[in-house]
Amino acid sequence: MPHEMAFAGLFRWNVPLLVVIAISIVIGLVMVLVFAWTSDQKAIRVAKDQLKAHMLAVRLFQDQLGVVLRAYGSLVAGTGRYLKLAFKPLLFVIIPLTFLIIQLDHYLGSTPVETGQPFLVKAQASSIDDIALKLPPELTATAPAVHDATGNEVTWRVVAQRDGAYDVSVAAGGQTAVKRVVVASNIAAVMPKLSSVRLRDQWLDRMLSSAEPALPADSPICAIAVTYPDRSLDFAWIEWNWIWLFFVLSLVAGFAFKSLFGIEI
């Protein structure tokens, strides 16, 4: 898909932190511009000014309880007005940005399975009586399967001997389904596209968390999942989940650009 190619090109850079910083700055800029174009800038300015005025009223007339209480009431109402004004631009950005973040999360949210480290493969099926796992030669199961009859779920512990992308097969009810597993030794530096789960049906869940094609609708297998480790980024002496770092950096970038362009937010 074109967007995957674009990300793949970008991620050849292979420095997740720099990628997050770059994306945050670009998104911060784009969002500020979108906010400016889609919002009523004058109304937002007035709403913010009114909020500041009510805050100053609390300070200026602090000995007059009635005035202070009315100012608090106006603050709450003013905040509501401001949120209402911010809602329209929010509508313009929330859907594309949600999808963008989902896509980015496939690259930045988790690291591949580390070579030589055990990981879990889980499968959920309508019946788990005859369920079986078939591994490529580079992967080895290190413990017997654990069956959870109440959840119709089976878990295998697996270890990979070499870097690479492998397909593990799960057979049940006479049908076989495949799930991709990515293994690497330098997990912090690489950013392959990862999908922790492959699902049948569950359109919304698939859209939000899976990067693989749906399992066939008539398959007895509902889901196959691989437990990829969460990725953490080291920035400013703090370990970050990428989404929090993106949150902070895009906000900082946004506030910097808003000042630069004189945009009311």
Next chain:
Amino acid sequence: MKFGFISAKRRAALLWLVAVAVMLTPVAAHAYAGPGAGFAVLSSFWTLFVAFLYSLYAFLTWPFRHLLRLFRRRKAYGNAKIKRAVILGFDGMDPELTERFIAEGRLPNLAKLREQGTFRKLRTTYPAISPVAWSTFMTGVNPGKHNIYDFLARDTSHYLPYLSSAEIKGPKRTMKLGKYTIPLGKTEIKGMRKGTPFWHWLGKAGIFCSVIRVPVTFPPEKFPGVLLSGMCVPDLKGSQGTFCLCTTRASHGKFREGGVRVAMQRVNGVCQSYIPGPDDPLAAGSELRAEFEVKPDAAAKQARISLDGESVTLKVGEYSEWLPVKFKAGMGFNARGICRFYLKEVSPEVEVYVTPVNIDPGRPDLPISHPVTYSIYLSKLFGPYATLGLAEDTWALNEQVLDDDAFLAQAYGNHEDRERMLFDALEKTQQGLCACVFDTTDRVQHMFWRYLDDDHPAARNLPREQRPQVIQELYARVDVLIGKVMQQIDDKTLLMIVSDHGFKSFARCVNLNAWLHQNGYLALKEGKSESGDWFEDVDWSRTRAYTMGLNGLYLNVKGREREGTVSPGAEAEALKAELCAKLNGLKDPETSGIGITGVFDCDATYAGPYVDNAPDLIVGYGEGFRASWDSVMGKVTTQIFEDNLKAWSGDHCIDPRLVPGVLFSNRKIADEKPAIVDVAPTILKQFGLPLPGHLDGKAWTVA
């Protein structure tokens, strides 16, 4: 169904539905939807967080403050006869005109006040000039104790004027760095008005006061209450208002005062010009400028004006809103103000009028309120507003840069801002003092008296039936405002409506310097028959008396003036008596009117520690007369009397006995001859406070 057929209401509902659906179905890591949502949430959170901190602070300190307030209020309100005093000042509201308009049925609310409460003429100060009278109003003392005798005072070492109310000086220390002179320290502002405003006494006693735009309150003084400064607040240039006319029309004519003409360059259909700003703080002698451009559209009779990243499209005859203007000095030094544009013409020439650059109330470079946050609060609540003391640009109308309608639009725009401030103050001050002064009454009467007079020289060409009823409408507007205030007060509130002076026609100019010259009291340099501004050609060694400003007459006293010729004591007293005798009853040979109806010896008129700064005599001009424009500026001409042809056609700087102010109240006031000096002691007494011994006024008996 096509989307276009969905009604706006349904479309909005659909959008809400989608948004809610998206928001209700997040996956943990995806709940954050980027900076847009972040901004909204963070800003709102910040607001609520700060509000919460304030609340916490208010909550924790409330018991202590409440106890303190109880203690102070018991002391303050223990003997109080009223819960609240509301004083509305209407600068220049005239009792005779008011009575006339009441009789014509134009002022129903004032008529009601007169019937149910009080209406009196209010004796004014000597002279009857706003800064003098309002200073007396607030301090309860005569000018000898508050030191304000006119807008201008004179420097005895140079015979030059300076602003009497405030002195603004640059930082004392500077550092030279290449071509720059870096100021070290702050601009110094020194208030020249002495005495203590009565709201300071009230504030100290725990009575909250909101004081809005009372003249001569710049620089704002600290007191327990809020105050927005009025008349005498300078513009960003430090002047009392300098407008700017930017024009493509070739002209070298200079405005007499109050404005500058700036050339506008037309390049490829775009006109470029600038707004002159304050002096460059880094380079002495040079002026900062804010450049702007105008793209005229002659066909549409409009133009797009771009200034500092903001653009506004104006039709001919239209004002912009207040726009921020930034003067960049380099090295991070900036001066910020606000101004309004008025598009005068787009074809064949392009002309734009720019108001004086006001101090931005939202980011004041100089303090214009107490506390500083009060002007910011008002700006955030109502938007930017005029802060200049003399905010209505009378000079621009005088110089015919603005026409009547443009001037009135400006004046009433400011008036509406003040009304909003007043009603906010009334809401915030349920107990205590709320005082607000409106200038519109003064400015509009100054500029439009010509339409009220039967035969004013400035309106002789306009038939009576074509004259607009500007002053009648002004008084009616004031009456409506008073009516609204009356609806907001209860019977525990004392309402006072006061004016500092009345008004009369200003049809004839008197050049007193010319009279002094022709009568041998003022000498010109050899070969001169006239003198330029500020006594340029006066021979001080042979001069015994001179005048500058509106009503003051000065002797050239030895040891006081740089080149004094009159010995203090007997000689000076004799000269004063001689001048009084000659000037009193001075007749205009052309109209046979009495040009001067009284001359008052300041030694007998004033008492107090600042009497030495007073003029020697106060000249009381007769009805229809006033000091000439030239005489005010220290110019000596050959003509003593001449017609006043300017739009500035009404005035009050005459014999104070002829221009008392008004006093209305919702309560009965027994005193038959109240004076403006009595207001302060009356308010203090109504709140049950002891009267300071130095006050000159007497508290009225209020029912």
